[in-house]
Amino acid sequence: QRVGGPWRPGVRTRRADSREQLAALLRAAADDPFDLEAGPLLRAALIDGPDGQTLALTAHHIVFDAQSLPILLDDLREEYAAGGSEAGAPGRQFRELAAVTERPAPEALARWTDTLRDAPSRLGLAAPAVPEPHGTVPIALPDGLLRRMRPLQERLGMSWFMVASAALTALLHHATGDPRLTFGFPVDTRERDAFARVVGPCLNTVVVPTRCDADTTVGAFLEAVRDGVLDALEDRYVPFAHVVEALNPPRVAGTTPYLDVVLAPQTRAHTPPRVGDARLLPLESAQGSATYGKFALTVGLAVTGERLSGEMVYRGDRLPVDAVRELARLYPLFLAAFAEPGESTVAQLAASLGATRGALRAEVDPGTAVTTSRATAVLAEPEAGVEQRVAAIWASVLGLDPARAPGAEANFFDCGGTSLKLVTLHAELCRAFGTELPVQRLFESTTVGAMARLVARPESPPVAAGSRSGDLDARAAARRRTRRPGTGGRV
Template sequence: MSDLSQRIAGLSPEKLKLLAQRLQKKKESVFSQPQIVPQSRESNLFPLSFAQQRLWFIDQLQPGNSAYNISQPMRIVGLLNVAALEQSFNEVVRRHEVLRTTFKVVDGQPLQVITPSFSFKLPVVDLQKLSQEQREAEVLRLASEEAQQPFDLTKVPLLRVTLLQLAAAEYALLLTMHHIVADGWAIGVLIHEIATLYEAFSIGKPSPLSQLSIQYADFAVWQRQWLQGERLETQLAYWQRQLGGKLPVVEFPSERRASLRDAPQSRSPIQTFSGARETLVLPKTLSEKLKALNQRQGITLFMILLAAFQTLLHCYTDQEDIVVGTDIANRNQAETKELIGFFVNQLVLRTHLSGNPTFVELLERVREMTLEAYAHQDLPFDKLVDVLNPKRELNRTPLFQVKLVLENTQTPSLELPGLTITSLKVENKTVQFDLLLELSETDQGVFGVWEYNTDLFDRGSIVRLSNNFATLLTKIATHPETKLSELKRVLNEVDKKQHLAREEVYKNTIGQTLINVKRRANNR
């Protein structure tokens, strides 16, 4: 493998995007991005970003939908300075206009409305009189209730924080934001600023944070001004070539059955957003083998996981044209990295698996497709949907319904002086897609979470899907030259063994039940 391929293998998706742009020198002038500048605040009315526009439209179709709530519940142990914590949140709301923003329609167009000032109050709910068992149950109940409570996009703020006091030195903090004003990166910005401000305010010092050079509304104006004309046409031309015609829909077999070969399951006429989650752990030994394959092939870990994920979908559906979505940070300007806001963009990754290629051959297809997608990532997903104008179906998300995300940066945990803070595990019962696999690399291996629509899948089918994905990755890591047909045969064999094992357990359970019934009858 060439030195260039070795260097490519170590690049993040964002750096791969930059590399692809540099290789297309004739297009550099087209993709150059001018600096974002502050706009006049005379009217406090601003256009929505393209990403915000999509969520606003969804909210109009289904008011009260909590699927786009971002919740971060956490437990705090120690002597918490409640006044300093409230002051910290107040300062964050002051610094970031997007947290003081609402949305209204003016002359038929949705607009951002910035509230000049807002006094943020931190409500404290006292649970100290309850028994420990009652407290724990109430914390989980309130946390789940908070995560499911919808936001009114016409009312400020689109941020809720509640503090539950469990004992003199123990609390639970329930933090919820609407996705229209935040993304995963924004949560990291919020946590960093709260930690910095709390440390200063708790000892009577002023804010050490420097003033922000721009606000999210400035980005929204810039985005609409910049993405037009030749820039827009160049981006659109690529995606229209890549996604032109009728896009395939990933149709799983009956997810509530055991076999990979059953007939498709019917779905509700309206998307329900009802969901659940299941974890996936790939051991360190497997992740190291996958990394070694990365280096040999000159690709990234994401490309291997994407190719394997699309292979898994192919094995389940028999489809050779597979479309999967993914996220990209979309914070290409330095000034956007310090902002709370909704920047993340979605890419549509389409791969043709025809011809029964080996997995290595499939990797080449995925690498080429992914690099081109990164090079054209500036087109907002929502603008792409508008232009392609696919047939709108109320029971499916547009363009793709299955998503794969590999987190490159971990959201920092909140650290406050003198306090121990841990995440609070609360079941989230809403999802945005049919199926999402969110992966992250840790020191112990690759950790993942499956988010699935419970109207289409049950837990057993997701557990089998997860086991099959691990089996597939293990086979790929050791035998990457295996053809897709052989990979499918391996999964079918595994699935058949699992099905027989479940039948045996079922028979034994029925047999034991009959024995117990006879015993009870005889005892009478």
């Protein structure tokens, strides 16, 4: 991670003569790709429209997390109320928080290693015989579910997220037949008094190990998950990368240890926020969440007022769509049952809900790492064959016609690629070629031919982090010059 010095964004001015033109300008502002090397990663535009002025702010997710938005809105309100005069001294900066969190307390890291030492680093999932496209399956959660959870939350001292996590992991224990598994969730690292108002990517990922045996009751499992989440939050400032480095679990190309399952909670404003007389509206991403593809299963849960909604985002090389649909069908049943638990065991409850034990069980050891023989075999493959395979994976990630796969000189970003899609491509290439590559290498090799050479000879030296060659600058400039209107994707 590189943290730059102080910087002030420029504001572009535009004009829209109709509401339709205004909507098109806003969509174009959101769809215009970011250049991660050259920046800027926060853009501002002021549009004079038929109903007044519209301020459009577009930020890349690597510099602006969800909690940054209410902080930024509060700052805008203060500046708006000040009427152009100085509203106050600048607050603490992200670079200060990053310097603190990069030095975790040794005892906190030791607690993490003790917690996860015997936990499985990979979930035993039965992958489809032929990889399927990544996708998203909505979860049909009933109205009133949050209200039904509250008595349980008060009795056991739990949040709705803890109950939702327990129901999901219980379902996965039953579906895989594994008595032990792990799940992760993102946490805010700014919750210290000195850094509460920091804007930036103030996120870490924490992991909760769970155990569910044949005689584990629903009540006991709820309490265990509650305690696991609280323990994880206690040491949330230890960077996840430090934990993985200390544990050094078996690596499997294209996956992240301990994070095959990730829960992503959100709380959304029931009514649009306001700054003075201005009403603020978010512009939802047009890019499908199925392109993310970083984890085997990501369960997104959002609270809007009294309504809980959700979706399951999955990787098609790890889970077949039919299995995810069955999980999405069963999850509301488990969640409703967990909201009002009786004395039954998890196994008894699952059976009463019609869940098939071991339906997702893998036939091989989920912790098996990729062997060197597979990674070496690609070196003997003709380069043209490697290019064809890379082009086919490109077509799958970008949603292109497989019969018209891009050629060797095609540029990923000019074909509609984005930084998030490049992360998906990275996972797919690592899995297909049985190799481990830093994702940075793909940002340095953006054509089919360059990526084919990279996976065929992964030992070639990378560009040092933080450095930029003239060639990189030239390629970044070329991408910006040659990017055609309408080919950019959302980042």
